[in-house]
Amino acid sequence: MTQHVTTALPADATPDDSARREWWREAVIYQVYPRSFADGNGDGMGDLPGITARLPYLKRLGVDAVWFSPFYASPQADAGYDVADYRAVDPMFGTLTDAAELVREAHALGLRVIVDVVPNHCSDQHAWFREALRAGPGSPPRERFHFRSGKGEGGHLPPNDWESVFGGPAWTRVEDGEWYLHLFAPEQPDFNWDHPAVHEEFHSILRFWLDLGVDGFRIDVAHGLVKAAGLPDIGHEEQVSLLGKQSVPYFDQDGVHEIYRSWRRILQEYAGERIAVAEAWTPTVERSARYLRPDELHQAFNFEYLTTGWDADGLRDVIDRSLRAMNAVQAPATWVLSNHDVVRHCTRFADGDAARGLRRAKAATLLMLALPGSAYLYQGEELGLPEVTELPDEVRQDPAFFRSTGQGGRRDGCRVPMPWSGQRAPFGFGPAEGGPSWLPQPAGWRDLTAEAQDGDPSSTLEFYRRALAVRREHPALGAGRDVEWLDAPEGVLAFRRTSPRGTFVCTVNLSAAPVVYPTPGTVLVSSADVTPGATATNLPADSTVWWAA
Template sequence: MTDTLAEARLLPTPDETWWRQAAVYQIYPRSFADSNGDGVGDLSGITDRVPYLVELGIDAVWLSPFYPSALADGGYDVDDYRNVDPRLGTLADFDVMTQALHAAGIRLIVDIVPNHTSDRHEWFREALASPKGSAARERYIFRDGAGPDGAEPPADWESTFGGPAWEPVGDGQWYFHFFAKEQPDLNWNNPEVRADFRRTLRFWSDRGVDGFRIDVAHGLAKDLGRTLPTQAELDALPKDGSHPLWDRDDVHEIYAEWRAVFNEYAPARTAVAEAWVASDRRARYASADGLGQAFNFDLLEADFDAGQFRDIIAFNLGLAAESGSSTTWVFSNHDVVRHATRYGLPPRNGAAAKQGSQWLLRGGPASELDAELGLRRARAATLLELALPGSAYLYQGEELGLQEVAHIPAAERQDPAFFRNPGVDMGRDGCRVPLPWTRTGPSYGFGAGGSHLPQPAWFTGYSVEAEAGVAGSTLSLYRTALALRSRLQAAESMEWLETGRADVLAFRRPNGWTSVTNFGTEAFTLPAGEVLVSSTGLEAGSLPGAATAWLQA
């Protein structure tokens, strides 16, 4: 073992429960910082920006996929689970980055993509070169085609990115891919698949990784049976644990095996499930004998509305108590329209995230977007989020108040959802545009050259250089709030406070830390206490509309 790898294994502190109330910052590595000027962010770029992360005040980094990939789906088509994409660096660069983060007291969570590999993975290449019924094909989901010569797909299923979900291989058989055709689904009934992923978890844990974000965690276990249902029949089946594809009860047998691996380490490695399941089925993913935590996307899908927020918060704190875990709070990530933009659009009855996508489909006309109001609401929502018990997941650039980039020429887009659903889905490129670090330069400080997605001219005013040290800037607000959060963090409980107004929410943590959010338009007189921070300026001791303030009783 090299000295670098040995140091990378060191943890900031031996706290087993660090993840329960952590502030986690998601880095989409290709769009964070480019160290060599090739237009693509890389691991060395992250290492160079560790001082920025320290000053921001986060507890952990969640690193989106950095593995070798053809980028058919932004890196979620993985060629090799135990290596680094050469465009992003090397394993040695990964070790240096991990060491730098740990030396700064920041933990590291990495993305694991277990539902599917890429079609360039050595296993899939072997499967295509092997005959029907071979062990190589048993690692994936192959089926004979319909009709006398197998020329028709086994079923009329549709891929989430558009088009058929079954792809022919030329010998009468077809393979299943729920996502892009370059992402063949794995067969998790195969012991070899299970064993190889346990090896992957140990590989990265041995290199110092503190936790894992599990992509499509609810999709691994499948039971297709001998006769496949039609798409209409499939859609009509309840997702109650017995669905052929989604949220099957037996998926938790896999995660019990993973938990045994996580517990081999001290402190135990943690994990968080990306499981888009019914709320009453989420707790099992977050159980202590499973992954330990599961994403709660409910606030991400809500409008800026006091009633929706209160119901969601109360419900998810109840789920956390049921599982023994802590809940997670998130407003933006690499898959959705940024919340500073969503909150500036007309409400859609709790479907704000989808409504933001529809706004993109219409070309993002400025007449529908009140960017100033959207940012004001986003700042208020985030300050509320950071006061809640549980962990907060932040997406790169939200600390700058970045809006969604709506206008990207079709020729420069990258997301398969755009190309495979023309006129239906504008894709996710708008939230993945490389960050602006400086006011000027060919890529606003992202790198010495251009950027792999075009940056708009308005980025100059949202750059780190433009906001750092500026009172009232969104970056200054995040830095202040995260520092206070670290100091004020208390037991994982809260008490709702009566405000006398349906559009104002207030709650108190056990140490007297109080958060008040005004979702309305009329000012609200704050209760007694020292004002620690507010998302916007106060008006003679009153909290204006679309604003949050923290107080200490």
Template structure:
């Protein structure tokens, strides 16, 4: 596999390990199941895999509460299984990225257990954010920060001090001002790089450093100037990490999860000596509307061009409502604080738009991410019984936000009833229930249907690698009617997207390379995309 800049144009498939494939029959996805499905991923045509956390964890937040950064949770397998998986993926021509969770660890991590056992002011507590409370007897939190999962960002311990957790109480924030924290994670990087891992996706990459003194945000905080994110000193951390990544003969890669309100903040993480790329959440959150999509594409390309970083295109992930559902709504945007669970959805419309969006993202220059199940056209599962919901957001929000479980339901592989081939015969029930309607969306059912979403993705990914590789990185917009977007890359390829409710005539072309819906009489149907040879 060539090493130079592979990540600049890669198609990367996100594996939510708990829900991809269950090899041992306990109802939870694992490395054994993933290894069995590597041929599927190879044939799909992806260049790399990104795995959500596989480390030892009590699973208070689906593995994003890490108790041991250098070992695999028994739920998923062993360290030997992980090493075998990396080797087998490489043999299949697939790179491997894994999640790194540096903002916080688990309350079961040895450091935090030591901190709880030590008195206030002790060195063990200095690796975290322990503070005395405010008000009479210190009964009020040290400041007014709120957890991303709802409720206060502070929990009080028996001796009266409070500790900071920007997510769940089981996820204490680490103090990145402490040299031991920095040294520990640099060693963790080397541990996995030495075992062949090709890179890391960095969770909450913008959140590691906090403003000294941990000041209040006040009643009307400025989203672009919050004391718990995007502190300037965080860039020093990534410059140190980049030196480690670049020290390997086959340089390793960092992808940042950077949710920030302004482009100016975002691009600083992509400077040549910091992260290699970051997720394009502006595109993920954008409405299915031609002007909005065009502006987001232009802004993305302009921004990345200035710093020489490759853009990325993302439609869904394990934290967002699946775009098949989102695109079938009156409001097709997405925001973390407004998931709009239960909003009316036209799934047939959503799938038409999702097919078009898939070809649009695959046609754009840069890298593209495919969240598991996107290629099957899976929708959000909106009716998980309340007693089966596992996302901590459900409890932290006082049962007002159903959280993210709806996009994390185990994949359907085969058969006509649950578990749809996710687990072997006689296995335990999947950790989240699968809807009966998924019998129509199994890999097996779609293999037999040339018009399926799976065939569209396979064809698109292979053509992207073979026919689109090497095209111009600067798309040129073509003149179109309102509600239609068209661009060419070079002189031989064009992509046309019809956002309107009626068919539109395609521009002059030699042939249709691929289309998300049947093209008849030179017309592209509503909510469809076509790739053209010019």
């Protein structure tokens, strides 16, 4: 019997990819949620020095780049996605010097750095918005946002019927009677991208961080910057969410593309292949591909893939459509299973059975890493962390939780701090045993810490390390643009990938029972115990196997 048999690189080997041309086309990128990754000063909140100290862990894991959720100066009404100053680090995370040191240390380890940029909206404490409130109706400072008179007698009704993604009206009235637009929380006023000053400001912000050395940007709500002329009513009462397929006058408007053409020109001014990644929730993957035409952005998150269930036909369909759409614009496909806004896939795939959820999560990860293009990992998935569903109401901080509707208000469950070591919370998240943690960790996480899993060949952490090492070693994984589907029984996906250095086969059994399949070759990595036969092999239920053919 073999378990996870590999021809892996040494555990501490993460080759420097600085010489790789167009590195982003097949990169594995790890998302760090700063407040929940590592607490360097013991105040219960993750910070940049804490992250910097843990970068060797990410090097050993085997990723190519690290994407950091916002650490800018912010009142934290929405966990930093309400930015008060785009050129400053919030004191809760450290200083600008700490940010520069993080970039230097990451580069020294061969890791690239991607930072969030939030261009759709800012904080209501941003200098521009505070100036707009002081200046009053009809003033030039208000033109940088969407201020409007209300409807009805005395203007007591919102200017239109738009709903916030977090629930409730997308408009808030100020003391002088005007209303301002916020597609998210009231503390997050939307910029007016019809105003030249907004374009100029963000060009300056991009250059500020590029000059600091970052390798790229993840663009928050990339599809939301431009609103339809006249801000027309939607005309229906259906709640709009980021996950929805609706066509609405404030998402995915054609005007966003000229913005990103100008951003691409800025990125091309800098050496080292700096990139931009779109968080663009669009009705179809074909619409997402429009953001990736050769003169626009480099990648876009594949949310259709993320939202596809544990189903062979559904996954094959979204893989085919994704590759076809991205190939049409010469862009790499991306694959992602979890992030800071969705239920962790270990829980999503569980159907009430935690053991089944972990089996499926590992199998799903191997499938994702076998596909052509770039893959994204969310912090903690390499430890097999489940969603924390039992958080007390009094500790929750998701702004949507405090409104009547919108995104379920349950995003805190995937944001619980990382468990690193020890037997008591916060499990090495901070420097002191029994110290504070901004969200509480389950006691059972003592068995899931990085320390507990390190060196255990049966652990989820070592499984991820092996899979990422083999992915680097075998060029047919990640590279290229297509898969060759093979005949397979119902509930099984099988495809071949080829490169000048060899042929690779991936088999995925998504059914609830073992399936006999012709043995494709030698096992490289398996998400479950598998015993290859001379001519046929029993593929375990809910498993993925990589084969060297």
